[in-house]
Amino acid sequence: MVSPMLTDPATLPDQCGVYLFRASSGKVLYVGKAINIRARVRSHLQDRKNDREIKLREASDSIDWIATGSELEALILEDTLIKRYKPRFNIRLKDDKSYPYLLITDDEYPSILQVRGLEQGKGEYFGPHSDPRAVRRSLRWLRKIFPVRSCRRDMSRPSRPCLEHHLGRCLAPCTGRVNAGDYIEMVDGLRKFLSGKREELVSRLEKDMWKYSSSEDYEKAALIRDIVQGLQRIRQAQKVVLVKGGDLDAVHLSDDGELATVVKVRDGRVVDVVSFTLEGDEPLSDPHLDFISSFYAISGFIPDVIVTGKRGLDPDKREELERFLSKKKGRKVRIIWGRGEEKGSLIRMAQRNSRLYRMEREKSLEKEEVLLIMKDRLHLERIPRHIEGFDISHLGGKGTVASMVMFKDARPKRSGYRRFRIRSAANDDYLSMKEAVSRRYRGVLDRGDDLPDMILIDGGKGQLNAALEALKDQGIERLPDIVSLAKKEEELFRPGSPDPVVLKRTDPSLKLLQRIRDESHRFALSYQRKLREKDMTILTEVPGIGNERAKKLLRSFPSLEEMVRTGAPGISERCSIPILVSDELVRFLKEHLAK
Numbered sequence: 001m002v003s004p005m006l007t008d009p010a011t012l013p014d015q016c017g018v019y020l021f022r023a024s025s026g027k028v029l030y031v032g033k034a035i036n037i038r039a040r041v042r043s044h045l046q047d048r049k050n051d052r053e054i055k056l057r058e059a060s061d062s063i064d065w066i067a068t069g070s071e072l073e074a075l076i077l078e079d080t081l082i083k084r085y086k087p088r089f090n091i092r093l094k095d096d097k098s099y100p101y102l103l104i105t106d107d108e109y110p111s112i113l114q115v116r117g118l119e120q121g122k123g124e125y126f127g128p129h130s131d132p133r134a135v136r137r138s139l140r141w142l143r144k145i146f147p148v149r150s151c152r153r154d155m156s157r158p159s160r161p162c163l164e165h166h167l168g169r170c171l172a173p174c175t176g177r178v179n180a181g182d183y184i185e186m187v188d189g190l191r192k193f194l195s196g197k198r199e200e201l202v203s204r205l206e207k208d209m210w211k212y213s214s215s216e217d218y219e220k221a222a223l224i225r226d227i228v229q230g231l232q233r234i235r236q237a238q239k240v241v242l243v244k245g246g247d248l249d250a251v252h253l254s255d256d257g258e259l260a261t262v263v264k265v266r267d268g269r270v271v272d273v274v275s276f277t278l279e280g281d282e283p284l285s286d287p288h289l290d291f292i293s294s295f296y297a298i299s300g301f302i303p304d305v306i307v308t309g310k311r312g313l314d315p316d317k318r319e320e321l322e323r324f325l326s327k328k329k330g331r332k333v334r335i336i337w338g339r340g341e342e343k344g345s346l347i348r349m350a351q352r353n354s355r356l357y358r359m360e361r362e363k364s365l366e367k368e369e370v371l372l373i374m375k376d377r378l379h380l381e382r383i384p385r386h387i388e389g390f391d392i393s394h395l396g397g398k399g400t401v402a403s404m405v406m407f408k409d410a411r412p413k414r415s416g417y418r419r420f421r422i423r424s425a426a427n428d429d430y431l432s433m434k435e436a437v438s439r440r441y442r443g444v445l446d447r448g449d450d451l452p453d454m455i456l457i458d459g460g461k462g463q464l465n466a467a468l469e470a471l472k473d474q475g476i477e478r479l480p481d482i483v484s485l486a487k488k489e490e491e492l493f494r495p496g497s498p499d500p501v502v503l504k505r506t507d508p509s510l511k512l513l514q515r516i517r518d519e520s521h522r523f524a525l526s527y528q529r530k531l532r533e534k535d536m537t538i539l540t541e542v543p544g545i546g547n548e549r550a551k552k553l554l555r556s557f558p559s560l561e562e563m564v565r566t567g568a569p570g571i572s573e574r575c576s577i578p579i580l581v582s583d584e585l586v587r588f589l590k591e592h593l594a595k
Contacts, residue, residue, distance in 0.1 A: 012038040017067040024061040028085035033078040079297035091290040101127030109173040125300040126194040143169040146190040248305035252350035261354040275357035302329040307338040309347040367410035374509035384454035389516040391458040393524035402436030403524035430466040437470035457484040544581035
C-alpha cells in the first residue's frame with residue numbers, strides 16, 4: 001500500500017510490517033521494519049535533530065508499506081527488499097554474489113557442501129562467511145575429522161567409492177556398506193562442531209569411545225578416538241577463553257561505516273572472526289543496529305547475547321530489534337554495550353581484525369584497479385581476472401621445454417601451473433609455442449574446464465601468431481584475449497594490430513605482465529634443470545661415464561632418445577668417448593627407455 005501524504009502518518013497501519021520511503025521518481029530511498037509501522041514512521045517524520053533523518057524526509061515523496069503476519073516475516077522481508085533496491089539510506093552487507101555457507105543436506109545420508117546463499121538446497125546452513133577460500137580450507141580440514149560425504153551422488157543403489165574415500169575424507173555410504181545410524185551420528189557430531197558446541201561434543205564422544213572399546217568394537221572406538229584427537233588439537237589452539245561460558249557475538253563497525261567485523265564465541269571460546277564490506281551512502285542514526293538486523297536475517301545462528309562497541313544505542317530501536325531476533329531464535333536475545341574486561345577485549349579483538357581486513361581489502365582493490373587499467377590500456381574484451389602465461393626454454397636449441405603459469409585476480413595460482421616437454425620441434429621457438437598452447441587447450445576443452453580471460457605469450461609477433469594458430473586449430477568459438485610481451489623493448493603485441501603497444505615502465509599493468517612473464521620463465525628453467533639432473537643421474541649409471549662425460553653428452557644431444565637414434569659410432573665420434581663405452585651407453589638407454 002502507498003501513503004501519498006508524506007507528512008501524514010495517520011494513513012499508515014498500526015501493525016507489524018515493512019515500510020519504504022520513495023523519491024518522486026519512485027526510487028526506494030530507505031527500507032525499515034517495525035512492530036508498529038505508524039509509530040515508527042511518525043518517529044522518522046518528527047525527528048528534528050538527526051541530519052540524516054532530515055535528508056531522508058527532504059528526498060522522499062511517498063511511503064509504501066507492507067503488513068506482515070509476524071515480526072520474523074518482517075525481518076526477512078526487510079532484508080529481501082534491501083538487497084533488491086539497495087537504498088542509499090540503509091547500511092547493508094555488500095552482496096554481489098551472496099556469501100558462502102556450509103550446508104548439511106537433509107538426505108538419508110547427508111552431505112556437507114559449500115554453497116552461496118540460502119537457497120542452494122534443503123538442510124541446515126552454517127554461516128555466512130566472508131572468505132570463500134577460508135570456507136574451502138575449513139571444509140577440507142573438517143572432513144579429515146568428520147569423514148562425511150561432500151558429493152550429490154544418488155545413494156539409492158550401491159556404487160564404487162571415489163578417491164575421497166581412499167584419502168580418508170569420506171566413509172563412502174555410496175557403497176551400501178555403511179550403517180545409517182553410525183553415519184548419522186557422525187553428521188550430528190559435525191553439526192555440533194559447526195554450531196560451536198565443541199566441549200559438549202568432546203565429552204559425548206569420549207563416553208562413546210570407551211563404550212565401544214568395552215564392547216570390543218575396536219573399529220568404531222578407533223574412529224571416534226581420531227575425531228576426539230582432532231577436536232582436542234583445535235581446543236588447544238583456541239587460546240582465547242572467557243571465564244563464563246555461553247554463546248555471544250561481538251560486533252564492531254568501523255568509524256567510516258564501510259566495514260563490520262563479528263567475533264563469534266561459542267561455549268565460552270572464540271571460534272571464528274568474520275568481516276564484511278558494507279554499503280550505504282546515507283545510513284540513518286543507528287548503523288550498528290542496521291547491520292545487526294541485516295546480518296542475523298541471513299545468519300544460520302543467533303547467539304543469546306550480541307555485544308556492540310557502540311555506546312548509547314537508541315533504546316526503542318534496540319528493544320524492537322531484540323524482540324525480532326528473540327522471535328526468530330525462539331528465546332531471549334539481548335543487545336548490549338561491550339563494557340568490562342571480557343566483553344571489551346572481544347570488541348578490541350574485532351577492531352584489530354577489522355584493521356587487518358581493511359589492509360587486505362585495499363590490496364585486493366589495488367589488484368582490481370590494475371586489472372581494470374590493463375583492460376583499458378590493451379583494449380581487452382573482458383577484465384583479465386584469469387591469465388595464463390607461456391614461455392619456451394632451451395639450451396642452445398636442445399632440451400626444449402615449455403611452461404604455463406596461471407594467475408587469478410593478479411595472484412599466482414600454483415596448483416594451475418603446467419609444463420611440457422616439447423616433442424615435435426625442439427629447435428623452433430614458433431612451433432614449440434604452437435605445440436605447448438595446442439596441448440594445453442586441447443586438454444582444457446576435453447575436461448570441460450574454463451578458458452582463461454587472457455593468454456600472455458613470451459615473445460614477439462611470431463610467437464603470438466603461432467599461439468593464435470594453435471587456438472584456432474582447436475575450434476574455440478570465442479577466443480580469449482591474447483597478448484605477447486617482447487623482452488627487449490617490453491613491447492606488447494595484439495592480433496590484427498601491426499603496431500605494438502608501448503606502456504610506461506612504471507605502468508602497473510605492465511609490471512603485472514612482466515611478473516607473469518618472469519614467473520613462467522622461472523618455472524620453465526626449473527623444469528629444464530630438473531630434467532637435466534634426471535638425465536645426468538641416468539647417464540652416470542653407465543660404466544665409464546662420469547659427470548664430465550655426462551655433461552658433454554647433454555651439451556651435444558637434445559635428449560636421451562636422440563643419443564639412441566645416433567648410435568654408438570656417432571656418439572663416440574661427436575663426444576670423443578671410447579666405442580666400447582658408447583656401445584654400453586646405447587644398450588643401457590634402450591633398456592631404460594623401454595621401461
